[in-house]
Amino acid sequence: MGKTVKIIKRTFIGILLVSVSTVVIFGILLLLSPNPPIESLNIAQAEVGRAKDVEAQKYAKPTIEAAEDLLAQAQFEWKLQNQKYSFLRDYGKMIKLTKDATEKAKQAFEKSVSLRSTMQVELGAKLKEVDEQLNHFDQNYADLPLKGTTRQNYTTARLRYVESKEAYERGAYKDVGFNLDVASQLISRSVKDAHNYLSNYFENLGKWRRWADETVSWSSRSNASAIIVDKFAHKIYVYQDGKLKKEFSAELGPNWIGAKQYRGDKATPEGKYHITKKKTSKYTGYYKALLINYPNDEDIQRYSIGVKNGNIPRRGIGNLIEIHGDGGRGINWTDGCVALTNNDIDKLFDCVGVGTPVTIVGSLRSLKEINGF
Numbered sequence: 001m002g003k004t005v006k007i008i009k010r011t012f013i014g015i016l017l018v019s020v021s022t023v024v025i026f027g028i029l030l031l032l033s034p035n036p037p038i039e040s041l042n043i044a045q046a047e048v049g050r051a052k053d054v055e056a057q058k059y060a061k062p063t064i065e066a067a068e069d070l071l072a073q074a075q076f077e078w079k080l081q082n083q084k085y086s087f088l089r090d091y092g093k094m095i096k097l098t099k100d101a102t103e104k105a106k107q108a109f110e111k112s113v114s115l116r117s118t119m120q121v122e123l124g125a126k127l128k129e130v131d132e133q134l135n136h137f138d139q140n141y142a143d144l145p146l147k148g149t150t151r152q153n154y155t156t157a158r159l160r161y162v163e164s165k166e167a168y169e170r171g172a173y174k175d176v177g178f179n180l181d182v183a184s185q186l187i188s189r190s191v192k193d194a195h196n197y198l199s200n201y202f203e204n205l206g207k208w209r210r211w212a213d214e215t216v217s218w219s220s221r222s223n224a225s226a227i228i229v230d231k232f233a234h235k236i237y238v239y240q241d242g243k244l245k246k247e248f249s250a251e252l253g254p255n256w257i258g259a260k261q262y263r264g265d266k267a268t269p270e271g272k273y274h275i276t277k278k279k280t281s282k283y284t285g286y287y288k289a290l291l292i293n294y295p296n297d298e299d300i301q302r303y304s305i306g307v308k309n310g311n312i313p314r315r316g317i318g319n320l321i322e323i324h325g326d327g328g329r330g331i332n333w334t335d336g337c338v339a340l341t342n343n344d345i346d347k348l349f350d351c352v353g354v355g356t357p358v359t360i361v362g363s364l365r366s367l368k369e370i371n372g373f
Contacts, residue, residue, distance in 0.1 A: 003170075006151075009209045017338060018032065018087040030291065032354065035071060036078060036081075036082070036089075036091060036094075037091050037094060037095050037098065040094075040095055040098040040099065041061040041074060041075070041078065041098050042101075043070065043086070043098070043100075043102055043238055044067075044070075044071050044074065044098040044101040044102045044105065045099075046100065047102045047105035047106055047109070048064070048067050048068060048105045050073055050104075050105070050108040050179060051064050051067065051105045051108040051112060051356055052064065052110055054109060054112045054113055054116065055112060055113060055116070055174075056093040056108040056109060056111070056112040056155070058109035058112075058174045058225070059107040059110075059111065059112040059115040059119075060107070060112045061117070061242075063104055063107050063108040063111055064104075064105065064108035066104045067101050067102075067104035067105040067107075067108055068101075069218070070097050070098075070100045070104060071097075071098070071100035071101040072104075073097050074094050074097035074098045074101060077091075077093050077097060078091070079092050081094065081318030082139060084298050086258055087349075091157075105262055106244070110189055113169050115289075116171075116173055119173040119174075119176075119177075120173060120364055123164075123173055123176050123177070123180065124168070125246065126184065127161075127164060127165060128179055129169060130157075130161050130164075130180060130183050130184050130187060131161065131185070132153075133184075133187045133188065134161060136186055136206075136371075137154055137191055137194065139152075139227060139371075140194075140199075140370070140371040141190075141191070142154075143332075144194065144197075144198070144257060145254055145255045145256060145257050145332075146193075146194055146197065147193070147197070148185060149193070150193040150194055150197070151190075153187070153190040153193075154184040154186070154187060154190040156182075156183075156186050156188035157182075157183045157184075157186035157190060158177040158183075158187075160182045160186070161179075161180070161183040161187075161367060162185035163217065164176045164179040164180040164183060165177050166177070166225075168293070178316070193278070195310065195373055197257075198257075198367055199367060201257055201258065201362060202317060202362070202363065202366065202367045203230075204362055205228050205362070205366055205367075208270075208361035208363060208364065209361075209364065211271075211272055211359050211361055212228050212359060212361055212364055215228055215239070215272070215274050215357050215359040216228075216239055216242055216282075217242065218357060219239040219240065219241060219242045220241060220242025220243075221242075223241050224240075224241075225238060225239065225240050225245075225351055225352050225353075225356050226238075226356060226357045226358075226359070227239075227323075227348075227352065227356060227358045227359070228359050228360075228361065228364075228365060229250065229268075229323075229338055229358065229359070229360040229361065230361060230364050231252055231257075231268060231270070231360065231361065231363065232362055232363035232365070232370065233363065233365070234250050234251065234252065235247060235248065235249060235250060236248040236249075236250050236323070236338065236340065236348070238348065238351060240331050240351070243307055245351070246348070246351065247342075247345070248340050248342075248343075248344040248348065249340075250327070250335075250339065250340060251327045251328075251329060251330075251331065251333060251334060251338070251340075252268040252334060252335065252336075252338060252339075253265075253266040253267050253268045253330055253332060253333075253335060253336040253337070254266045254332050255267040256268045256324050256332055256356065257362070258270075258362075259271070259302070259306045260294070260299070260318065260321070260336055261302075261303065261306060261312050262306075262313060262315045262317060262318060263315045263316040263317060263318035264305060264315060264318070264335075265318075266334075266335055267336055267359055268293050268301050268304075268321075268334070268336050268337070268338060268351070268360065269295075269299065269321055269336065270353050270362055271294075271298055271299060271359075271360060272293055272357065272359050273292040273293050273296060273321075273357070273358045273359070273360065274292065274293055274355055274356060274358055275290050275291065275292055275352060275353065275354050275355060275356045275358060276291050276292060276293050276358050277291040277354065278291075278349065278352075278353065278354060279291060279322075282321070284324060286322070286324035286325045286326045286339075287324070287325030287326050287342045287345060288324065288325050288342075288345045288346070289322040289323065289324035289325070289337075289345075290322055290323040290324070290345075290349070290352065290358075291320065291321075291322050292321055292322065292323070292358050294317065294318075294319060294321035295318070296318045300317060303317040317334065321336055321337055322337045322364070323337065323338045323339075323340065323345070323348065323358070324337055324338075324340070324345065325339070325340060325342040325344075325345035325346075326339070326342065327340045327341050327344075327345075328340075328341035328342075328368055329341075338360075347373070
């Protein structure tokens with residue numbers, strides 16, 4: 001019996017020692033187990049977030065995607081190691097992945113900041129260039145009766161420019177490029193088309209100046225009044241004895257560039273005419289009017305040739321072209337006449353009479369004098 005008790009005691013003590021040893025060893029293993037590299041993971045996540053804050057997804061997409069992929073691998077590795085006993089875990093691979101993710105995220109940040117800075121400067125300069133082109137068009141061509149495509153291109157360019165400028169001010173530089181390129185191309189095309197259109201028109205400058213010189217010379221020789229209408233300047237000049245005496249602002253037909261071709265084209269004619277009748281309000285639909293002898297022989301000949309060649313519709317050449325009142329509207333609105341304010345038509349009425357020459361020209365100044373081209 002005593003022997004049995006001793007055996008039991010020894011067995012118990014042995015088990016106890018083994019248990020204690022196991023606990024001690026396990027505790028030591030726990031103490032020696034590696035800590036998960038949370039700080040390394042947090043740093044990588046912070047760098048990825050910093051890169052995204054400067055829109056690395058737009059400006060350094062492959063690099064930020066590589067950083068995000070490495071970060072995802074690191075998180076997966078962390079989860080994998082956490083499934084093991086703590087003393088069997090190995091975070092070496094996870095640490096390397098987080099470090100690589102951090103480095104890639106830093107590269108994405110630097111690339112994005114650098115590219116944004118470069119784009120800010122380059123796009124800012126291009127915005128200024130397009131703005132200057134649009135302003136040039138506004139100043140020199142916007143009020144002209146241009147072809148529909150030329151004006152449509154300008155309108156689209158203006159809209160694209162506004163969208164680009166708004167995106168630029170938001171810092172969304174990637175959204176600026178395409179719209180700004182389209183705006184630049186369209187406004188360049190509009191300016192070119194408008195300038196070519198005017199260049200063709202101004203091939204008549206020599207003829208216009210000759211007509212004007214002949215009219216002024218006639219006024220000087222005859223000691224009489226004469227009128228010159230400069231359509232491009234929207235001015236009426238009144239000469240007396242060959243000297244400029246009065247100047248008035250004028251409004252024309254909407255399609256005033258070029259000579260009048262046919263009835264209803266809303267174009268103001270060009271040529272050498274004279275006053276055939278002075279009308280008070282009782283005899284005109286306007287405040288007062290000075291009727292001129294449109295069409296003259298040259299107009300009739302041009303119309304006949306145009307109809308014969310099929311270049312002009314057979315609508316009749318038109319007539320009843322006047323210098324009349326009721327102007328001052330700030331737009332070109334007549335059916336082809338020249339409109340003055342009532343105050344100005346009163347002044348003109350008093351210094352001209354039937355037979356007074358009325359010479360209507362496209363311009364007295366060259367295109368280069370007008371817009372620098």
